[in-house]
Amino acid sequence: MDAVVETIGLKKVFRDFWHRDKARAVDDLNLTVRRGEVFGLLGPNGSGKTTTIKLLLGLLFPTSGTVRVFGLSPRNISVKSRIGFLPEESYLYKYLNANETMDFYGRLFGLSSSERKIRTEKLLKMSGLMPSRRRPVGEYSKGMARRIGLAQALINDPDLVIMDEPTSGLDPIGRQEVRQLVLELKKLGKTVLISSHLLADVEDICDRIAILYAGRLIAEGSVKELLTRKDVTHISVSGVPRSTVERVVNALRDESAKVDVNTPMSSLEEFFLSAIRDLESAERQKSPVEQVKIASADEKQSVIERLTID
Numbered sequence: 657m658d659a660v661v662e663t664i665g666l667k668k669v670f671r672d673f674w675h676r677d678k679a680r681a682v683d684d685l686n687l688t689v690r691r692g693e694v695f696g697l698l699g700p701n702g703s704g705k706t707t708t709i710k711l712l713l714g715l716l717f718p719t720s721g722t723v724r725v726f727g728l729s730p731r732n733i734s735v736k737s738r739i740g741f742l743p744e745e746s747y748l749y750k751y752l753n754a755n756e757t758m759d760f761y762g763r764l765f766g767l768s769s770s771e772r773k774i775r776t777e778k779l780l781k782m783s784g785l786m787p788s789r790r791r792p793v794g795e796y797s798k799g800m801a802r803r804i805g806l807a808q809a810l811i812n813d814p815d816l817v818i819m820d821e822p823t824s825g826l827d828p829i830g831r832q833e834v835r836q837l838v839l840e841l842k843k844l845g846k847t848v849l850i851s852s853h854l855l856a857d858v859e860d861i862c863d864r865i866a867i868l869y870a871g872r873l874i875a876e877g878s879v880k881e882l883l884t885r886k887d888v889t890h891i892s893v894s895g896v897p898r899s900t901v902e903r904v905v906n907a908l909r910d911e912s913a914k915v916d917v918n919t920p921m922s923s924l925e926e927f928f929l930s931a932i933r934d935l936e937s938a939e940r941q942k943s944p945v946e947q948v949k950i951a952s953a954d955e956k957q958s959v960i961e962r963l964t965i966d
């Protein structure tokens with residue numbers, strides 16, 4: 657009973673006005689998402705990710721096949737209350753601030769005023785939005801809007817969180833923040849299903865992935881299982897002289913092994929994120945509090961000077 661989501665032979669065909677098949681959006685899909693894992697539903701645009709998610713949420717009826725969420729039909733009201741959903745585009749009321757947004761959705765779930773207050777504070781802290789909680793969300797950047805969308809999807813403390821393309825349209829920092837939030841959710845014991853057409857965005861946070869193509873499952877498994885090249889071993893060495901490396905390489909070549917020696921490069925994204933982090937920590941060292949302290953010390957000195965002159 658560890659399956660949180662299960663689909664068996666799931667199929668969705670969209671038909672046109674004359675009931676002719678228009679698009680076979682999901683075709684014979686068998687998926688299992690286990691409790692506590694981060695599951696990636698990957699595939700190019702139009703491969704059926706959003707349709708699959710709508711079927712899991714009970715927003716669409718399958719043409720055939722079965723969907724079970726927590727062992728029940730997703731149309732069951734008790735199932736809906738255990739799911740948090742972040743759609744591809746969140747529709748936020750742009751004149752409400754973050755506090756009011758959270759309060760509004762808390763009311764929809766029938767939470768008491770004290771519960772709404774506690775959850776709002778906890779979720780805004782978790783998503784790093786406390787400093788901007790009184791600004792209208794219409795003024796938020798794309799990354800912040802995605803974070804308030806996610807905080808809002810968590811207001812009912814769901815066991816399963818489903819996110820459709822949460823990183824699309826974000827810059828590297830925004831994408832990193834979303835990844836960080838997903839890992840926090842996993843730490844809290846939530847099951848997370850995340851769809852993406854950007855494989856690199858999710859490969860290091862997913863426990864298991866499924867790859868869809870034209871509505872069909874073409875690969876499923878742990879990222880490690882799918883990506884490990886069992887015939888190749890990488891050895892990373894630092895702090896030894898070049899001559900030692902050469903001796904080892906020669907020993908391997910004597911065994912007629914194929915050996916590649918190179919100095920690894922960071923990815924441009926890693927480089928970008930670490931450059932920004934360095935800049936931010938340098939900025940923090942001259943924090944405004946310190947600057948104020950210095951300024952007020954100067955001021956005091958000048959007041960003293962003025963007093964003594966007077």
Ligand SMILES: Nc1ncnc2c1ncn2[C@@H]1O[C@H](COP(=O)(O)OP(=O)(O)O)[C@@H](O)[C@H]1O
Binds near residue numbers: 671680704708
């Ligand atoms: N309401 C709809 N009516 C007709 N065709 C649709 C509808 N929704 C999606 N499709 C089609 O189903 C296929 C899968 O779409 P979608 O699930 O949105 O893919 P993804 O989210 O992976 O980009 C596409 O060919 C799309 O055009």
Ligand SMILES: [Mg+2]
Binds near residue numbers: 707
């Ligand atoms: Mg989609």
